[in-house]
Amino acid sequence: MTQQLLISRLASRASVSRLARGLVLALGLSWASAGLAGSPEGAREFIVELAAQALQVLEAADKNLAEREEAVRAILRESIALDFIARYSAGAYWQRASDDERGEYRSLFKEFFLRNYASRLGGYKGEKFEVEGARAAGKRDALVNTRIVPADGPALQAGWRVREFDGIPRVIDIIVEGVSVVRNQRQEFQALLRREGMMGLIEVLRARTERVSVQAPG
Numbered sequence: 001m002t003q004q005l006l007i008s009r010l011a012s013r014a015s016v017s018r019l020a021r022g023l024v025l026a027l028g029l030s031w032a033s034a035g036l037a038g039s040p041e042g043a044r045e046f047i048v049e050l051a052a053q054a055l056q057v058l059e060a061a062d063k064n065l066a067e068r069e070e071a072v073r074a075i076l077r078e079s080i081a082l083d084f085i086a087r088y089s090a091g092a093y094w095q096r097a098s099d100d101e102r103g104e105y106r107s108l109f110k111e112f113f114l115r116n117y118a119s120r121l122g123g124y125k126g127e128k129f130e131v132e133g134a135r136a137a138g139k140r141d142a143l144v145n146t147r148i149v150p151a152d153g154p155a156l157q158a159g160w161r162v163r164e165f166d167g168i169p170r171v172i173d174i175i176v177e178g179v180s181v182v183r184n185q186r187q188e189f190q191a192l193l194r195r196e197g198m199m200g201l202i203e204v205l206r207a208r209t210e211r212v213s214v215q216a217p218g
Helices: 003-012 017-025 042-059 063-078 082-090 099-118 181-215
Strands: 128-137 142-147 156-165 168-176
Touching: 042 063, 042 128, 042 142, 042 156, 042 168, 082 099, 082 168, 082 181, 099 181, 142 168, 168 181
Parallel strands: none
Antiparallel strands: 128 142, 142 156, 156 168
16 A cells, blocks of 8 residues: 555545544644653653644634644644654665755655645544553554544544654654554655665655645645
């Protein structure tokens, strides 16, 4: 399953898409939880607070869609482990890239990520977000299992992998219905890197970022 197909699957399920997108977008604005996410219980509290803040964004009646998307980008910029995800997605090609290539790739990756996910923000229609539990995931991470429940139709299962960076919790992956969003992105990038190299990936990211920017409302 490609990254685009996985995200499309998440975004297109009418019964859960709006809340799911909002939660995926509004990851991790929770400085009050700093220092807690190293344990499963701390990570669980982090995600509970994340959900509350995401709903606050979704329910902001005084902001139009463009304003909410800008607010979401600001949240993402400060709270997602974008550098980590960018390097992980590039794999060994990160080490082979020049300093200029690394800088351009990292900048484009962040911009594409922010615009692509923020543009998926939609209205909120009362879906429920339930935290089911949390457990350790390896030596450094915790995985929080959640369910997004629509008024009708099947629930969406989503796991949130949380890691601390300099004492601050960040979400480093989302597992949607058992499939890792970040691993799928890495697979897509690796296939492209094998064919086109780092400059080829940079050009693809630039084109995608421009396309999302053109499609963005406002």
